[in-house]
Amino acid sequence: MKKNKFKYIFLLFLIFIFKPIAMAQMTKLEKIEPKLDEAYVLKGKVEHSRKLSPLSGEFKIGRRIDAEKLLKQIAPQACWFWIPKWRAGTFKRQTQVDFTAKGPIEYKSEVESFWGYQSDCHSEIWQYTYYPSLGSVRTDGYEELKLYEVIKPIEVNPNEVVLYFKSINIDVSEKTIIKCNIQEDIETYTPDKLNRVLCHSSSAYYTSDGVYTNVVEGQSVENLIKPYAAVNNYNGINIYESFKNFLESKGWSYLLPK
Numbered sequence: 001m002k003k004n005k006f007k008y009i010f011l012l013f014l015i016f017i018f019k020p021i022a023m024a025q026m027t028k029l030e031k032i033e034p035k036l037d038e039a040y041v042l043k044g045k046v047e048h049s050r051k052l053s054p055l056s057g058e059f060k061i062g063r064r065i066d067a068e069k070l071l072k073q074i075a076p077q078a079c080w081f082w083i084p085k086w087r088a089g090t091f092k093r094q095t096q097v098d099f100t101a102k103g104p105i106e107y108k109s110e111v112e113s114f115w116g117y118q119s120d121c122h123s124e125i126w127q128y129t130y131y132p133s134l135g136s137v138r139t140d141g142y143e144e145l146k147l148y149e150v151i152k153p154i155e156v157n158p159n160e161v162v163l164y165f166k167s168i169n170i171d172v173s174e175k176t177i178i179k180c181n182i183q184e185d186i187e188t189y190t191p192d193k194l195n196r197v198l199c200h201s202s203s204a205y206y207t208s209d210g211v212y213t214n215v216v217e218g219q220s221v222e223n224l225i226k227p228y229a230a231v232n233n234y235n236g237i238n239i240y241e242s243f244k245n246f247l248e249s250k251g252w253s254y255l256l257p258k
Contacts, residue, residue, distance in 0.1 A: 048184050048202070052210035055168065059180045059208055065172055067134055067145055074132040074149060080246040081127055081153045086191040087161050088116030088125045090226035093199070098218045109220065116228045118243040120255040125228060128239060129153075142173040154186070161189040181213075182206040195224035 057063070058070070096109040117128040135146040150166040164186055171179035184204045192198045201218040232240045247255050 048186070048204035048212075048215060049206075050212060052182055052184075052206050054209045055180065055182065059168065059170065059177065061177050061180065063177050064175050065145075065170065065177055067136075067147070067170075070147060071132050071134055077131055077150075078242060079129045079152060080243060081129075081156055083115060083125055083127045083156060083161060084158050084191075085125060085228075087127075087189060087197065088228035089224045090114050091197060091222035092225045093220050093222045096201075096218050096220040098216050100216070112225070113222065114231075117231045117234070117239050119228075119230055119257060120247070121257050122255065126243065127153075128234075128242065130235075130237070142171050142178060145170040145172055159190065163187050163189075180208045182208065182210065189222075192221070197222045197224075 058065070091113050093109060093111045093113070095106055097104050097106045115127060116125040119125050129151045131148050131151045133148045133151070135148070137144045137146075147168045147170065148165060149168065150164065152164050153162065154164050155162040165184070167183050167185070169179075169181050169183055170177055182205070184206075186202045188200045190198050190200075199220045199222060201220070202215060203218065204215045205213045207213060232238070244256060247253055
């Protein structure tokens, strides 16, 4: 009888010790965290369009243009996506090489680009894109406007970042359109040496009627000039609030930075 009682007490002791451990293990299994370098990456393949929709009459040669008005006619879109740490920071490009039928042509092309707007509680870095957006370059006699209609990630993984851009290129003289075409860009970024990124670009051009004309392949090198730092406000947009809303919409509130 005493022997059975001892066994019973010993059994209760084992349950008391191991049940919390088992429950803790079950709890850990139930909590599923996104694998940011695998689960939340955008995968796919994009090729240049054979034909695009023609531009509206507002872009015809000879028409006067109001660039700010055009911006307001495109529904704004925002996108958050994870990026590997080698892509984060402020980078500068000095030159670009285009590969033509006559051979490679290198030319000056100074551009600074900013990557990485927020980081989560695991120190993973996230990129923010917003469009439409408008760029402007003044040259002798006229102004080159680039109206970005679409900016979106195509594939993002630990070794590669691929983005797609669609823009309308408008040459303006005295607020009048003198030339206009459509451009598609596919840019592929890969890590090179420390603090250096390689970019392969593929740019396809179309007439204002959406008819394909040619494609230009290019390559450039971007060097890190400033390390990554989170941005809470940009162009009047509360970036932190946008990131918070994005994580909450995915059910990832627990990834919010502490």
